[in-house]
Amino acid sequence: MSVVSADVVIIGAGVSGLTAAYFLARAGRDVVVVDKGIVGGEASGRNGGMISERTDEPAMIPMAVEAIKLWATLDEELGYPTEFTQQGRLQVAVTEKDMDDLFSERDAALRHGLRADMVDPSQIRDMIPGITDRILGGLFFANGGHANSQLTVQAFAWAFQDLGGRLFQNTVVTGIQVDGSRVTSVETSAGAIAADMVVGAAGPQTALMTQLVGVHVPVAPARVEILATAPVPPLFDIALVGNGLYGRQAASGNLLFGGGTHEWADVHLATDPDKPNTPLIRNIARRLAELLPCQADTPVIRSWAGVVEQVPDMMPIIDILECPSNYVVVTASAHGFGIAPATGKAVSDLVLYGETNIDIGAFGLHRFSDIGPDWRAELGWNPIPPRF
Amino acid sequence: MESRPLVVVGAGVSGSAAATEAAKAGVHVTLIDENPVPAAIAGLNVPQFFGQRFSGDLRDRALMLERVAAASEAVTEAKAAGVDVQLGTCVWGAFRNSDSSRMLDGPQLGLANDERSWMIKYDRLILATGARDLGIAFSGWNLAGAVGANGAFCLMNRYEASASRRMVVMGAGNLGLSTARMALDRGIEVAAIVDVSNSVRGDVALRTALQREGVKLYMSHTVREAVGRFGDIESVVLVEIDNNSEPVAGTEKVIAADTVCLAIGLVPNVELLSLLGCDLRFESGLGGYVPDRDDWMRTSVETVFVAGDVAGFHEGMVLDSEIARNQGRLAGLAAAESLGAIGKDEALARRADLQAEAVDSASNEVNSNWASWLQSLVTAGGPDIFVCPCEEVTCAELNDLHPPRRLKWKAERQSRRNLRTLAKDSPADSDQVKRLTRVGMGYCQGRLCREQVSMMLAAETGRDVADVPIMSYRPPVRPLPLKVLWPREEAEQVRRDWPKWFSPPRQVLG
Numbered sequence: 015m016s017v018v019s020a021d022v023v024i025i026g027a028g029v030s031g032l033t034a035a036y037f038l039a040r041a042g043r044d045v046v047v048v049d050k051g052i053v054g055g056e057a058s059g060r061n062g063g064m065i066s067e068r069t070d071e072p073a074m075i076p077m078a079v080e081a082i083k084l085w086a087t088l089d090e091e092l093g094y095p096t097e098f099t100q101q102g103r104l105q106v107a108v109t110e111k112d113m114d115d116l117f118s119e120r121d122a123a124l125r126h127g128l129r130a131d132m133v134d135p136s137q138i139r140d141m142i143p144g145i146t147d148r149i150l151g152g153l154f155f156a157n158g159g160h161a162n163s164q165l166t167v168q169a170f171a172w173a174f175q176d177l178g179g180r181l182f183q184n185t186v187v188t189g190i191q192v193d194g195s196r197v198t199s200v201e202t203s204a205g206a207i208a209a210d211m212v213v214g215a216a217g218p219q220t221a222l223m224t225q226l227v228g229v230h231v232p233v234a235p236a237r238v239e240i241l242a243t244a245p246v247p248p249l250f251d252i253a254l255v256g257n258g259l260y261g262r263q264a265a266s267g268n269l270l271f272g273g274g275t276h277e278w279a280d281v282h283l284a285t286d287p288d289k290p291n292t293p294l295i296r297n298i299a300r301r302l303a304e305l306l307p308c309q310a311d312t313p314v315i316r317s318w319a320g321v322v323e324q325v326p327d328m329m330p331i332i333d334i335l336e337c338p339s340n341y342v343v344v345t346a347s348a349h350g351f352g353i354a355p356a357t358g359k360a361v362s363d364l365v366l367y368g369e370t371n372i373d374i375g376a377f378g379l380h381r382f383s384d385i386g387p388d389w390r391a392e393l394g395w396n397p398i399p400p401r402f
Numbered sequence: 403m404e405s406r407p408l409v410v411v412g413a414g415v416s417g418s419a420a421a422t423e424a425a426k427a428g429v430h431v432t433l434i435d436e437n438p439v440p441a442a443i444a445g446l447n448v449p450q451f452f453g454q455r456f457s458g459d460l461r462d463r464a465l466m467l468e469r470v471a472a473a474s475e476a477v478t479e480a481k482a483a484g485v486d487v488q489l490g491t492c493v494w495g496a497f498r499n500s501d502s503s504r505m506l507d508g509p510q511l512g513l514a515n516d517e518r519s520w521m522i523k524y525d526r527l528i529l530a531t532g533a534r535d536l537g538i539a540f541s542g543w544n545l546a547g548a549v550g551a552n553g554a555f556c557l558m559n560r561y562e563a564s565a566s567r568r569m570v571v572m573g574a575g576n577l578g579l580s581t582a583r584m585a586l587d588r589g590i591e592v593a594a595i596v597d598v599s600n601s602v603r604g605d606v607a608l609r610t611a612l613q614r615e616g617v618k619l620y621m622s623h624t625v626r627e628a629v630g631r632f633g634d635i636e637s638v639v640l641v642e643i644d645n646n647s648e649p650v651a652g653t654e655k656v657i658a659a660d661t662v663c664l665a666i667g668l669v670p671n672v673e674l675l676s677l678l679g680c681d682l683r684f685e686s687g688l689g690g691y692v693p694d695r696d697d698w699m700r701t702s703v704e705t706v707f708v709a710g711d712v713a714g715f716h717e718g719m720v721l722d723s724e725i726a727r728n729q730g731r732l733a734g735l736a737a738a739e740s741l742g743a744i745g746k747d748e749a750l751a752r753r754a755d756l757q758a759e760a761v762d763s764a765s766n767e768v769n770s771n772w773a774s775w776l777q778s779l780v781t782a783g784g785p786d787i788f789v790c791p792c793e794e795v796t797c798a799e800l801n802d803l804h805p806p807r808r809l810k811w812k813a814e815r816q817s818r819r820n821l822r823t824l825a826k827d828s829p830a831d832s833d834q835v836k837r838l839t840r841v842g843m844g845y846c847q848g849r850l851c852r853e854q855v856s857m858m859l860a861a862e863t864g865r866d867v868a869d870v871p872i873m874s875y876r877p878p879v880r881p882l883p884l885k886v887l888w889p890r891e892e893a894e895q896v897r898r899d900w901p902k903w904f905s906p907p908r909q910v911l912g
Contacts, residue, residue, distance in 0.1 A: 052834050093815035095805045164837035176815060183828035237502040244845040258900045265808060275899055279502035288500040291877050293521055297896055300888035313881035315845055402506050
């Protein structure tokens with residue numbers, strides 16, 4: 015079996031792995047990306063495409079702000095379209111409880127120097143024609159936006175290849191060779207790849223991958239669902255959150271909305287996870303029709319599910335393992351898509367310089383030092399009993 | 403939630419036979435059929451290629467229900483045997499638990515009529531969901547009046563609501579010939595039957611009778627374009643082709659017609675089988691992906707059986723409905739036996755007189771015929787014909803992996819990417835191509851373009867079409883308005899537990 019070698023081997027052709035690969039290749043590194051499936055075949059190409067300055071996790075704000083700056087020029091830089099649009103993100107309240115949440119979120123946003131404005135129902139009706147009369151108010155983030163997740167991952171993959179990067183799709187990682195305190199090569203179904211540095215960007219498979227080098231990282235995979243309507247004439251270009259849903263009108267006219275209860279999933283190193291939709295799509299439909307009553311007659315033409323990963327404090331991990339000391343772990347904990355340009359840049363910086371411009375102190379593995387093997391049960395993150 | 407011992411989906415020849423057989427064995431059977439489909443859904447070319455050639459009658463739901471019920475003796479017989487027949491009801495989803503989903507307490511079907519949707523459980527399921535029209539692009543096929551054989555048949559026969567007056571039929575196999583026969587019998591003129599082959603594949607007696615009635619056959623011909631000024635087809639331009647499927651200059655013939663009927667092939671409706679995780683395999687001689695099944699019509703999922711065209715379609719079945727009927731009876735027997743309604747010996751005894759196996763179709767390599775059609779139509783119509791009429795993706799745009807046209811993307815790097823460069827990275831994958839070009843993402847849910855996308859992927863990347871993975875099926879497999887799909891009564895628990903996005907941690911699922 016021929017031995018391939020690279021400066022950096024990245025495991026996972028999702029959005030975190032590909033953005034890192036792109037920035038590393040741009041810096042002149044020889045990079046190989048391997049994936050058991052196709053580019054963005056899992057959550058990276060299946061998510062809602064939402065991009066926002068997040069306020070629910072303050073430590074993530076600098077990352078999100080940096081990402082939005084990068085998004086603005088991505089199309090031009092990559093040479094391929096991402097469908098990025100930045101008309102803002104609107105969170106609407108349909109209950110008093112929602113309103114209280116919006117006010118506290120607004121206060122948090124202002125504390126962190128973000129642009130966030132409360133908007134009243136008449137302003138909302140101008141922004142989202144046909145929205146329900148039940149709207150009590152909203153919070154508008156002018157810097158938010160959305161992009162086409164599928165085009166974006168392919169854009170990064172192609173731009174990476176244009177810089178000389180090598181992409182091995184349908185290639186399963188079967189083992190990771192460690193000599194002393196360093197990874198020497200990644201073993202795959204296409205042969206061994208010798209590497210100076212490894213980036214594990216394996217999404218839901220992150221924990222399974224680090225287990226190959228004897229390290230426990232607390233990551234729980236979960237399945238989430240989205241539905242798509244037939245295309246309708248342009249209504250709004252704002253990323254919309256409300257009534258328990260998040261979503262957008264795509265450039266193609268389709269309304270894409272997701273939300274609802276998630277289910278913990280089982281994943282494997284060699285095969286794609288099963289991703290069935292469930293009758294929950296009916297409830298998503300109901301919530302969408304409640305939110306946009308004018309669209310009640312619009313047909314739903316498809317739905318899909320994706321598997322995301324989540325860590326106990328719901329924040330990203332961007333860190334180098336202590337041992338093996340040349341293995342970088344990156345997972346965005348279900349926030350991956352919107353902040354991907356910034357996580358990719360941070361991972362690239364970490365590989366190139368051992369440090370990053372953005373503060374990633376909150377994303378270190380040290381925060382899990384007290385997490386035991388039963389952490390999921392302790393958090394109540396166990397499979398749910400039958401619901402339908 | 404309601405639970406039924408045996409649900410049969412599809413009240414055609416095979417489904418009705420299955421339901422009747424199982425009912426006679428003492429099983430309480432529910433027979434579901436989506437016909438008549440609501441006019442708004444038919445307008446989306448779902449579930450068949452209706453091509454807008456239906457009369458206003460289709461909007462009269464009561465009239466349609468009456469006609470559909472009257473059109474089938476087999477359904478009448480099933481009712482007489484005690485089968486609970488639900489017409490105008492579609493099955494839009496099939497759900498099961500897996501590694502990634504454990505929220506169901508058993509497999510379920512999603513049902514809907516024109517007003518509401520609901521879920522039911524079942525012990526056994528027989529899918530007799532038939533086949534759908536094969537779509538192959540030609541210039542002008544996005545105009546009203548381009549229809550499919552099954553769509554035309556349904557409008558002419560079951561609905562008696564065809565608005566066609568003068569038809570050109572593409573395909574001189576049994577499917578095309580019998581469509582022409584039906585049209586003539588319904589008072590619709592048949593202006594021409596066209597086929598790329600140099601000889602008629604269909605039944606000799608059928609052909610002779612048609613010719614005797616003045617129907618002209620154009621062999622070694624293809625359709626250059628269908629033409630119409632106001633969105634409706636008014637005429638069709640035929641052209642002769644040479645041995646390489648290339649059009650021969652100067653041989654064009656303009657034929658007045660308001661309807662062009664694609665009768666080149668039918669494709670088994672495997673979407674529910676796919677959702678249920680039944681093993682599927684590609685069989686060129688049977689119309690594409692078909693379920694693995696044993697000689698009792700049982701699929702790889704032991705509670706699910708198949709019968710009729712969905713189990714594999716070939717043109718011999720057009721003229722011989724006994725094959726589908728016997729497959730149905732066999733599936734009905736097997737389901738009844740597996741429910742314990744009859745013993746194995748009795749099932750075996752009743753089975754003895756059933757000849758359910760399809761006639762040998764291995765020699766009938768339908769895909770070579772489909773591929774010849776595709777090649778001739780693309781060559782004659784040019785690279786700008788729409789592969790995917792819903793999303794308006796042209797052949798050239800598919801080959802070039804062109805980003806959706808509305809983006810007006812012009813970057814030079816993109817122009818170096820195409821299907822062939824994509825295939826160097828990874829075997830051609832229709833789902834990946836779908837994501838990049840939007841082919842197959844329209845309101846007809848990919849019904850009109852799936853097969854030709856696979857064929858074009860195969861041709862461009864030098865692979866066999868059998869090696870191109872099936873484009874995925876997602877629920878709802880029928881377009882359903884939000885207000886139909888939504889649950890009228892939402893479980894209190896679902897409403898109470900509905901989370902914000904993964905936050906706060908302890909409320910995610912609990």
